Amino acid sequence: MNADLLSLFLHFLMLSLLCVGGAITAAPEMHRFIVGQAHWLSDTQFTSSIALAQAAPGPNVLFVAVLGWNIAGLNGALAAMAGIMLPSTTLVMLATRWARANRESIGVRAFTAGMAPLTVGLFLATGWLLAEPYVSAPEHRLTSLALITATLALTMKTRISLVWIVLAGGLLGGLGLV
Amino acid sequence: MSEAKARPASLLALYLAFNRLAVQGFGGVLAISQRELVERLGWLTRDEFVETLAIAQVLPGPNVVNLALMVGDRYFGLRGAMVALAGMLFMPFLMIIALAAAYGQLASHPVVVNALRGMGAVSAGLIIATALKLIPTFQRNPVGRNVALVLSGLTIIAIVRFQMPLPMLVLGLGGLGMAMAWRGLRR
Numbered sequence: 023m024n025a026d027l028l029s030l031f032l033h034f035l036m037l038s039l040l041c042v043g044g045a046i047t048a049a050p051e052m053h054r055f056i057v058g059q060a061h062w063l064s065d066t067q068f069t070s071s072i073a074l075a076q077a078a079p080g081p082n083v084l085f086v087a088v089l090g091w092n093i094a095g096l097n098g099a100l101a102a103m104a105g106i107m108l109p110s111t112t113l114v115m116l117a118t119r120w121a122r123a124n125r126e127s128i129g130v131r132a133f134t135a136g137m138a139p140l141t142v143g144l145f146l147a148t149g150w151l152l153a154e155p156y157v158s159a160p161e162h163r164l165t166s167l168a169l170i171t172a173t174l175a176l177t178m179k180t181r182i183s184l185v186w187i188v189l190a191g192g193l194l195g196g197l198g199l200v
Numbered sequence: 201m202s203e204a205k206a207r208p209a210s211l212l213a214l215y216l217a218f219n220r221l222a223v224q225g226f227g228g229v230l231a232i233s234q235r236e237l238v239e240r241l242g243w244l245t246r247d248e249f250v251e252t253l254a255i256a257q258v259l260p261g262p263n264v265v266n267l268a269l270m271v272g273d274r275y276f277g278l279r280g281a282m283v284a285l286a287g288m289l290f291m292p293f294l295m296i297i298a299l300a301a302a303y304g305q306l307a308s309h310p311v312v313v314n315a316l317r318g319m320g321a322v323s324a325g326l327i328i329a330t331a332l333k334l335i336p337t338f339q340r341n342p343v344g345r346n347v348a349l350v351l352s353g354l355t356i357i358a359i360v361r362f363q364m365p366l367p368m369l370v371l372g373l374g375g376l377g378m379a380m381a382w383r384g385l386r387r
Binding site: 177 | 228262263264285311314317319321338348359366381
C-alpha cells in the first residue's frame with residue numbers, strides 16, 4: 023500500500039509541470055497510468071471522479087483528490103494533491119516574482135498584452151465545450167439554450183450572487199425541466 | 201495601467217475572500233473570481249485581472265489556483281500566497297471528499313443526473329459571461345481592439361474545431377499576439 027501511495031505521489035509530481043492550462047489537460051495521461059497501467063480504478067470510476075469534481079464547488083483540480091480518494095482513501099487524496107500541486111506552485115511563485123520585478127519591461131508587457139486575447143478566447147471556447155453536450159442532445163437543446171441565455175442576462179445585467187443562479191439551474195434540472 | 205485601489209486588510213481577510221469564492225464556484229471558479237476580486241472587493245482592476253490570468257494560464261497548474269498564489273503573493277509575499285492557496289483549497293477539499301464518500305449511492309439517481317445537467321448549463325453561461333465582460337479591456341490593448349477580437353475568434357476556432365493542444369496554441373496564436381503587442385508598444 024505504501025509503495026502504491028509513493029508511486030501515486032511521484033506520478034502526479036511528474037505530471038504537475040505538464041499541466042499547462044489546468045490539471046484537466048493531464049487527464050488523458052492520468053487515465054493511461056491509473057486505469058491502463060496500474061489498474062487502480064475502472065474506466066467508469068475514473069470518469070465519474072471527474073464528473074463529481076466538475077459539479078462540486080471549488081477548483082476543478084480537486085478531481086485529482088477524488089481520484090486519490092478512490093484509489094487509497096484519505097492518504098491517497100492527500101498524496102495525489104501534494105504531488106500535483108508542489109512543482110507547479112513552486113514554479114508559479116518564482117515566475118510571478120520575476121514577472122513583477124520586470125513588469126515595466128517591454129518583453130513582459132508584450133507577453134501579457136499579447137496573451138490576453140488568447141485568454142478570452144479560451145474562456146469562450148471552454149463555455150462552448152461545456153455547453154455542447156447539452157445543446158447537441160435534441161431533447162435538451164431548447165431548454166439548455168434558454169438556461170444559458172438567462173444566465174448570461176442575469177450575470178451581465180444584475181449583481182445577483184452567482185451561486186443562486188447555479189443552484190436555480192440545479193433545481194430546474196432536478197425538477198426535469200432542463 | 202491603472203492599479204486597483206482596494207487591498208486585503210489582513211491575512212485573515214485574504215483567506216476568507218478566497219474561501220468564499222472557492223465554495224461558491226460550482227463547475228469552476230473563474231467566473232466567481234472575476235465577480236469577487238474585481239467587482240465586489242476591487243483588489244484587481246479588469247485589466248489587472250486579464251493580465252494576471254494571462255500569466256496564470258501559461259504556467260502549469262490550475263489557472264485559478266495560480267491566480268490565488270499571485271494575488272496572495274502580491275499583498276503579503278509567500279505567506280499571502282500560501283494563505284490564499286489554503287483558502288482556495290481547504291473547504292472545497294473537505295466538501296469533495298465528503299461527496300466522494302457519498303457518491304456511490306447518488307451517482308445513478310436520475311434527479312441527481314438532471315440537476316447536474318442544469319448546473320452544467322449554468323456553468324457554461326457563467327464562463328461565457330466572464331469572457332464577454334473582459335472584452336472591453338481590448339480597448340487599451342497595444343495590439344489594437346480589432347486585432348485582439350480576431351485573435352480571440354481564431355483561438356475559439358482552433359480549440360472547438362481543431363482541438364488544438366494548448367502548448368501549440370500558446371506558441372502559435374500567443375506568439376503572434378505577443379509579436380504584435382511588441383510592435384504596438386515600440387511605436
